[in-house]
Amino acid sequence: MKHLAPILLATAAVVASVSGSHAQAPASAETESPNTSYNPVLPGQTRAPKPTTATKVSTATAVQGLASGWAFEFLPDGRMIVTEKAGTLRIASKDGTLGKPITGVPKVDPKGQGGLLDVALSPSFASDRLIYLSYSEPREKGNGTTVARAKLVEENGAGKLDDVKIVFRQTPAYDGDKHYGSRLIFAADGKLFVTVGERSDKTPRVQAQDLASGLGKVFRIEPDGGVPKDNPFAGSDKSKPEIWSYGHRNVQGIALDPDGRVWTIEHGPRGGDELNRPRAGLNYGWPEATYGIEYDGGKIAGGKTQAPGTVQPVYYWDPVIAPSSLTLYQGTVFPSWSNSFLIGGLVSGGIVVVKLDGDTVVSEERVPLNERIRDVKVGPEGAVYALTDGPDGKILKLTPGSGT
Numbered sequence: 001m002k003h004l005a006p007i008l009l010a011t012a013a014v015v016a017s018v019s020g021s022h023a024q025a026p027a028s029a030e031t032e033s034p035n036t037s038y039n040p041v042l043p044g045q046t047r048a049p050k051p052t053t054a055t056k057v058s059t060a061t062a063v064q065g066l067a068s069g070w071a072f073e074f075l076p077d078g079r080m081i082v083t084e085k086a087g088t089l090r091i092a093s094k095d096g097t098l099g100k101p102i103t104g105v106p107k108v109d110p111k112g113q114g115g116l117l118d119v120a121l122s123p124s125f126a127s128d129r130l131i132y133l134s135y136s137e138p139r140e141k142g143n144g145t146t147v148a149r150a151k152l153v154e155e156n157g158a159g160k161l162d163d164v165k166i167v168f169r170q171t172p173a174y175d176g177d178k179h180y181g182s183r184l185i186f187a188a189d190g191k192l193f194v195t196v197g198e199r200s201d202k203t204p205r206v207q208a209q210d211l212a213s214g215l216g217k218v219f220r221i222e223p224d225g226g227v228p229k230d231n232p233f234a235g236s237d238k239s240k241p242e243i244w245s246y247g248h249r250n251v252q253g254i255a256l257d258p259d260g261r262v263w264t265i266e267h268g269p270r271g272g273d274e275l276n277r278p279r280a281g282l283n284y285g286w287p288e289a290t291y292g293i294e295y296d297g298g299k300i301a302g303g304k305t306q307a308p309g310t311v312q313p314v315y316y317w318d319p320v321i322a323p324s325s326l327t328l329y330q331g332t333v334f335p336s337w338s339n340s341f342l343i344g345g346l347v348s349g350g351i352v353v354v355k356l357d358g359d360t361v362v363s364e365e366r367v368p369l370n371e372r373i374r375d376v377k378v379g380p381e382g383a384v385y386a387l388t389d390g391p392d393g394k395i396l397k398l399t400p401g402s403g404t
Contacts, residue, residue, distance in 0.1 A: 172213065
């Protein structure tokens with residue numbers, strides 16, 4: 001991918017024209033009317049054209065019987081480790097059989113959007129057997145997103161977590177049940193990125209702009225929870241040193257592009273889901289600027305879609321797709337998706353595929369699965385796997401085919 005300069009809006013940008021051309025625009029993947037009357041600030045920032053040829057897929061059930069699964073990851077031997085919202089961690093064998101719950105999982109607060117959330121493997125898992133879990137932790141003054149590290153031990157067909165250690169706690173705690181984030185990813189240098197939410201309600205959400213608060217941020221930490229010395233706010237006595245970027249709403253997807261750069265996907269309000277490329281120390285606007293509106297139709301920040309000192313989203317959706325996860329496709333099974341981002345869609349009921357040229361989305365494809373998709377991963381053989389949301393969840397395997 002090409003490297004383009006950051007789009008930092010220190011002054012008002014010129015609004016890109018979305019009308020006036022007599023040429024017929026290519027058909028957009030989005031066919032529904034927007035929730036707002038806002039225009040994009042940047043060209044190509046929303047409603048990208050769909051590819052000329054749709055990718056046809058066939059689906060098969062790889063795992064079933066999940067109770068509100070939230071995330072999964074492939075183990076080196078091809079099995080899957082899966083989190084379930086109520087606090088259960090399981091391993092699914094290659095034939096899809098679910099193992100007994102793994103013991104030693106930290107206690108979670110499962111109400112609302114909370115529970116056991118993401119799971120990530122240590123970069124050296126094959127030798128150290130360490131896994132990382134994010135979850136909503138019950139606390140004295142409410143709850144908050146926490147990340148724990150533990151050693152996965154398997155004996156006699158059973159699994160347990162040993163040496164559980166908390167490596168990150170989002171503060172302040174808040175007595176709510178929404179917007180915990182949270183996804184985890186290791187960069188090539190071994191640093192761990194942690195995404196969180198701003199807890200949704202109007203009172204706490206303004207703290208997404210407060211560098212002394214842990215709400216509405218992307219964090220970067222050492223695997224043991226330490227603060228990297230090159231973090232943008234390391235050494236500051238007025239900012240949380242773990243912060244990488246701020247002004248985020250509810251980030252539930254994170255991925256690295258072929259150049260190792262960080263990308264995130266986050267839930268907007270009514271309209272305004274965002275694809276961002278978080279960079280060190282930059283402000284991504286929420287709630288001072290957004291392409292969405294309140295659920296009751298009211299304007300947010302007086303209807304501003306840009307604000308001084310904030311970065312525009314690379315791309316946004318109006319109406320929302322409710323993005324749940326983000327992964328980069330680099331397999332060979334679906335060549336048309338090479339180096340594209342695959343996004344789990346809850347409201348859109350499938351997978352959204354976006355292809356970029358540099359930092360611009362050049363096409364968007366909708367892959368309908370008629371299911372709320374909570375997580376998407378690429379299997380070791382290059383097939384795509386999608387975790388469905390809900391009490392009777394499953395993991396679907398997508399391969400090329402004649403249709404869905």
